[in-house]
Amino acid sequence: MRPRRAAEITLTIAAPLLLLAIWELLSRGGVLNPIFWPRPSSLIDTFWRMVTKEGLMTDIRISLLRIIGGFLLGAVPAVVLGLAMGLFWPVRVFFMPLASAIYAIPKIAVLPLVIIAFGIGEASKLVIVAVSIFFLVALNTMSGVLEIDPTYRDAARNLGASRWELFYSVALPGALPQIFTGLRLGLGFALIVIVGAEFLAAKRGIGYQIWEDYQTLRIKQMFVGLVVTAMMGWGLTMLLTGLERLAMPWRRSA
Amino acid sequence: MAEAALPRSRAASRDVVAGATAATGARVVAQGLGRRFQTPHGPVDALRDVSVTVEPGTFCVIVGPSGCGKSTLLRLVAALDRPTSGALTISRPDGRQPTNAMVFQGRSVFPWLTLRQNVAYGLKLRGVPRRERGDRADALLAMVGLKGFARAYPHQISEGMRQRVAIARALAVDPDLLLMDEPFGALDEQTRYLLQEELLRIWDRTGKTVLFVTHSIDEALILADRIVVMAAQPGTVREVIDVPFSRPRTLTGVRSDPVFTSLFGDIWGMIREEVTRSRAAQEAELPR
Ligand SMILES: Nc1ncnc2c1ncn2[C@@H]1O[C@H](COP(=O)(O)OP(=O)(O)OP(=O)(O)O)[C@@H](O)[C@H]1O
Ligand SMILES: [Mg+2]
Numbered sequence: 001m002r003p004r005r006a007a008e009i010t011l012t013i014a015a016p017l018l019l020l021a022i023w024e025l026l027s028r029g030g031v032l033n034p035i036f037w038p039r040p041s042s043l044i045d046t047f048w049r050m051v052t053k054e055g056l057m058t059d060i061r062i063s064l065l066r067i068i069g070g071f072l073l074g075a076v077p078a079v080v081l082g083l084a085m086g087l088f089w090p091v092r093v094f095f096m097p098l099a100s101a102i103y104a105i106p107k108i109a110v111l112p113l114v115i116i117a118f119g120i121g122e123a124s125k126l127v128i129v130a131v132s133i134f135f136l137v138a139l140n141t142m143s144g145v146l147e148i149d150p151t152y153r154d155a156a157r158n159l160g161a162s163r164w165e166l167f168y169s170v171a172l173p174g175a176l177p178q179i180f181t182g183l184r185l186g187l188g189f190a191l192i193v194i195v196g197a198e199f200l201a202a203k204r205g206i207g208y209q210i211w212e213d214y215q216t217l218r219i220k221q222m223f224v225g226l227v228v229t230a231m232m233g234w235g236l237t238m239l240l241t242g243l244e245r246l247a248m249p250w251r252r253s254a
Numbered sequence: 255m256a257e258a259a260l261p262r263s264r265a266a267s268r269d270v271v272a273g274a275t276a277a278t279g280a281r282v283v284a285q286g287l288g289r290r291f292q293t294p295h296g297p298v299d300a301l302r303d304v305s306v307t308v309e310p311g312t313f314c315v316i317v318g319p320s321g322c323g324k325s326t327l328l329r330l331v332a333a334l335d336r337p338t339s340g341a342l343t344i345s346r347p348d349g350r351q352p353t354n355a356m357v358f359q360g361r362s363v364f365p366w367l368t369l370r371q372n373v374a375y376g377l378k379l380r381g382v383p384r385r386e387r388g389d390r391a392d393a394l395l396a397m398v399g400l401k402g403f404a405r406a407y408p409h410q411i412s413e414g415m416r417q418r419v420a421i422a423r424a425l426a427v428d429p430d431l432l433l434m435d436e437p438f439g440a441l442d443e444q445t446r447y448l449l450q451e452e453l454l455r456i457w458d459r460t461g462k463t464v465l466f467v468t469h470s471i472d473e474a475l476i477l478a479d480r481i482v483v484m485a486a487q488p489g490t491v492r493e494v495i496d497v498p499f500s501r502p503r504t505l506t507g508v509r510s511d512p513v514f515t516s517l518f519g520d521i522w523g524m525i526r527e528e529v530t531r532s533r534a535a536q537e538a539e540l541p542r
Contacts, residue, residue: 149361151358151360151361151362152362152364154329154334154356154358154362155356155358155362155364155420155423156364156375157334158332158334158354158355158356159355159375159376159379159423159427160376160379160380160427161379165379169375170364173364173366173367174366176366248366249407250365250366250367250368250407250408250409
């Protein structure tokens with residue numbers, strides 16, 4: 001287990017470092033125009049200046065809060081609806097056409113509508129994230145419930161489980177692996193949508209910062225914004241993986 | 255009359271394994287019971303016109319070829335499914351509502367609960383306090399040879415061990431009626447013998463009615479008061495055989511009885527006939 005873990009960490013870090021190294025070499029060798037492709041090493045300075053002078057941390061915090069807040073706002077009711085859709089066929093039949101249709105709309109296209117309904121402030125940011133993951137998580141949860149071996153339901157019913165007890169003691173734990181698949185996909189959606197929403201309708205946040213720097217041709221700052229966004233995605237994914245391990249102790253191999 | 259039908263009196267038990275109160279065996283009466291499934295290839299009679307009576311406290315074993323409706327019958331008795339014809343009555347001699355617990359064929363132990371939580375699951379639903387249900391679960395785990403595994407998860411133990419957890423989980427709720435669908439099928443022979451003996455001991459002590467499905471004639475003869483031999487397509491009762499060996503039984507005692515050999519021959523004869531017949535019927539259906 002130990003050497004395997006070390007190899008995993010090495011390989012995990014190797015890919016981004018390799019990419020940065022190639023970029024650095026091409027930029028130094030004059031293959032890439034340094035005006036549009038600044039050397040990665042020169043971005044460290046820029047990053048530091050942005051943190052100390054331009055309030056980069058505030059933008060990061062604002063975007064993270066929007067993502068996490070919107071995520072919770074969307075995921076919690078989505079799991080409840082997904083469980084109900086999996087367990088009870090009338091609920092499934094009722095919501096299925098709606099879910100499949102809305103699921104297919106690119107979520108950023110709903111932004112104007114969300115702004116009309118919730119205004120230009122923080123509420124619309126939370127809502128657009130929530131909307132963008134809601135049906136994804138609900139549909140994954142539903143299929144997770146449907147894939148649970150029916151014998152588990154029978155066993156629970158046979159021992160006297162009520163509907164409510166089936167809900168949280170069989171459907172929920174049984175669907176957790178699929179719920180987390182939905183959440184992980186949803187996280188990608190949430191990042192895309194929040195950066196897009198901040199491009200279009202925000203006064204702070206990492207997406208706003210990237211767009212502003214692009215428009216004023218502050219290319220280095222724009223690149224820092226991109227790297228920061230990537231790091232945010234990576235960090236949130238790690239957080240989710242940690243939650244997954246906490247939520248499903250039975251999946252940790254002995 | 256109900257009292258007289260009990261094979262013999264049993265000491266009331268208050269030990270952990272049997273639960274706080276000794277169960278009173280349930281009576282199971284099926285009259286013209288049928289279950290028809292609608293399938294894309296037309297209706298299938300999993301059971302047709304099944305009439306059997308199982309007196310309280312009887313150990314009843316069901317044998318028959320694969321697909322003759324044994325699991326379907328158990329699911330009907332457990333009220334997990336409804337008959338499409340006939341009547342099924344399950345009652346207790348004292349008029350109270352009987353309880354049942356099933357050991358399912360195949361996987362049924364919850365992968366997301368530890369072994370202790372699995373065994374305690376039914377007790378939790380019944381509102382038994384945490385400490386008490388934990389103690390009872392541990393006692394049952396010890397009984398099925400899984401002492402020390404209480405905090406393990408099902409994926410960490412073998413298939414045979416999981417099956418023993420399923421048995422412990424059913425026994426934990428101290429049911430009047432124990433339904434066991436090939437409970438020992440996945441076990442190695444030694445464990446199987448040990449659990450057969452253990453089941454006989456529990457049954458001797460508690461007076462539960464047991465409906466037990468097996469493919470093993472040997473197992474049927476060792477455990478049963480009565481053996482119901484079923485026929486397939488449609489699933490019907492072909493024969494009900496009373497098993498005369500005295501109680502309490504031991505595995506070696508039953509096997510060395512000359513009656514064992516002759517009953518074994520009789521039952522094997524019937525089952526061989528039924529298996530051949532149902533295979534022929536299946537093959538006849540293939541070209542369609
Ligand atoms: N839900 C269902 N839908 C359609 N047909 C079913 C269903 N359940 C059972 N059957 C059919 O009913 C018949 C009896 O099935 P059952 O599972 O009761 O057999 P069994 O005696 O338990 O077999 P085995 O010994 O293999 O476990 C089979 O022909 C099966 O295909
Ligand atoms: Mg079966």
